[in-house]
Amino acid sequence: MKLRETVLQATYSLQANKLRSWLTTMGVAVGVFSIIAVMTALQAVDRSVASGLSSLGSNTFEIQKYPATFFGGHGRSRFINRPDITYDEGLAFKKLMRGKAKNIGIQVSSSGNLATYENLSTNPDVLLFGADVNFASANGFDIETGRNLVENDILYSRNVALIGHDLLNTLFPTGENPVGKSIKVNGKVCRIVGVFTKKGAAFGESQDNLVIIPITRYLAHINVKRSISITIEAFSQKEYQATIDRAIGAMRVARGLTIEKPNNFELRTNEALVDSFRDFQRTISIGAFIISFMALVTAGVGIMNIMLVSVTERTREIGIRKSIGAPRTSIMRQFLLEALFLSLTGGLIGILAGASAGNIVAIAFNIPPILPVAWVIISIAVCSGIGISFGIFPAYKAAMLDPVDALRSR
Template identity: 40%
Template sequence: MLLFESIKLAFNSIRASKLRSILTLLGIAVGLFSIIIVMTAISAIQNSIETTFNSIGTNNFIIQKWPAIQMGNPHRRRELRNRENLTVKQGEKLREITKLPVAIGISIGRGGRTIKFRNEKTNPNVSVAGVTYDYFMARDLKVVEGRNFTRSDDEGNKPYAVIGADIVNALFKNIDPIGQIIKVDNFNLEIIGVFEKKGSILGQSQDNFVCIPISVFEKYFGSERSASFIVMCKNKESISETMDEVIGALRKIRKVPAGQDNDFEIVTNEQLIEQFNDLTKYFKLGAAVVAFIALLAAGVGIMNIMLVSVTERTKEIGIRKAIGARKQNILTQFVIEAVSLSWFGGMIGIILGVIGGNVVAVALGVSVVVPIDWIVIGLLVTTFVGVAFGVYPAMKAANLDPIEALRYE
């Protein structure tokens, strides 16, 4: 009963000094808002990024010229630029001499293309990728209409195309795209399939691309760009063994001297997620610093308002002690008041932070999340702030001499 009575007294005290209480609550709310909005937005982005990275497959890895995320000094970037490109022939040789991979898909691409159909055309931002027949299996690309490529399509230089959902929406609103002829840089391609829609990530569509047989790509666009290889393993447990075989074979194909670092990059979804988390930790640290400063200021505000409250209610404390209230009762009452004040401001900050973070997530085209872990952490922090900065005023109130308190005017 004492607990509920103390909470009731706490809210009566807050209502009695509305402006002072609002200013104090504002500090707590700003502190929690600043960290919750960042953590909510980052959590939403992380979920979307992890889903996208996992599309590589948990039993796959990619070989490419460049690191997935490029950070470092200019000297390192120059070294990467000076690497020889990975070639389609190297990928084909790798496929021939390795035994463990289930499939090795080869791709080479160009961006910024315009796709035309009759009098319609897309924006000049479509990616065109030349791929081998087994790229679809290794990359787990699903075709919902028509079919994907076969070995004979690639070997026969068939000018076929499998298109993403964005191309369908832009050019074939009321027309079956299968069998239609599109133009890419004035080259004619027959559509034989449509990919399953994947949606967008961070405002970037994953459906704005066209795949063509790699032999046709080299014929139309050349082979001066670096290729990439996606290796599909039997299962997750065999990744390490398969990776060792593939690295050794590719080093031999590219004639990398013994003792010298690989002149290509191995990329797995775990590495991509880890690198992304390394990038976001600085945003989290910044939010934590802002939140700490705001909560420190808010804690001082809570201590101040509680000290003022003790002074204003000195006679009330004297009366309570005179009729039998113990030190522990007075101490508990004022600590609960401080915690209630902190919790009220914290809840406002958490609610606004979750809403604000998800507004950012929606604007970036990623899924909405509710970061339960950070909400719990936020509530624990507000409780700590209330207790830490409420104990001193509560002890001061509990130690008042009842006779002197009754005489107080």
């Protein structure tokens, strides 16, 4: 038989048992789905992390009360019970670090805030920052319209504010200049003095859905007991590590820590975030691969079982084909193709479903759709291997049937 005829014959045989064929392919689809969905989601998060870190700046790090990522357990109470970093400690730190860093910004924030202007309002998800004059430059924000905070805003706790582009679009949809207009944030009046340039999303969250007010006003009227964080920008990548070392020493002095006491604050660097995510990604990837491999082996056993049943059911057909001159290689090739079709069909279904499910995470993180090409190729190769390896024994058994005994079968 020519290859084309072999392929058609294998296709007709699978179509004759549609339900059985589909049930078999679903086993392969589940295994491929799990690995493709997980890898697509991890790539989406990875791109979001890379985007977020690039927005922070390569020479930037942050001092705060809590680590960037930590999980439950005994360590959680250690972080919660730490004393808050106070604004006075932040000012003392800035004084100690004067001339040793390019920018030092002090900020404190809270989420879930509502901003209104006349009869328009935002969703209650606005991020409200109390910040000093260096917040914008230290955190990579540029001013598009108006001005930045100035020292007198901080000194006199003025009710001024800068807003991001999300608030500009929501509260001023007609395009009017918001500078000089008064908005309310959680019922408290603020006069807009500037608008930040659109910055986009980082870590799946918009960086434009924010309001910045003087940190002194925040601490006096919003939340006096909030722990602050400090963003430090080194002069260059070459001086980055030295700046970190100086910042740790300055913070220990600002907090009054003696030499025998451990640090009661955390340093958040881009490298630490990346390492933390990579460890998490590696663990999830290994777990997903093991689960997928087990599912695919189970599916392979199912393919072998179905093909053995098929050989038994078609024994007389095999005998007729052999009696009219069909070679063993032709029969073996047909049954191998049937097993391969089952495995690859399940693999393609799993790839499409897995990529679709994984891209839900990409959408949530405002990342363009992703297809993990390397894992798609690996999945197709594995499915091919599963189909051939688990189909070769039934194919060999079919090819080795004695034509006389096969013709006697009913």
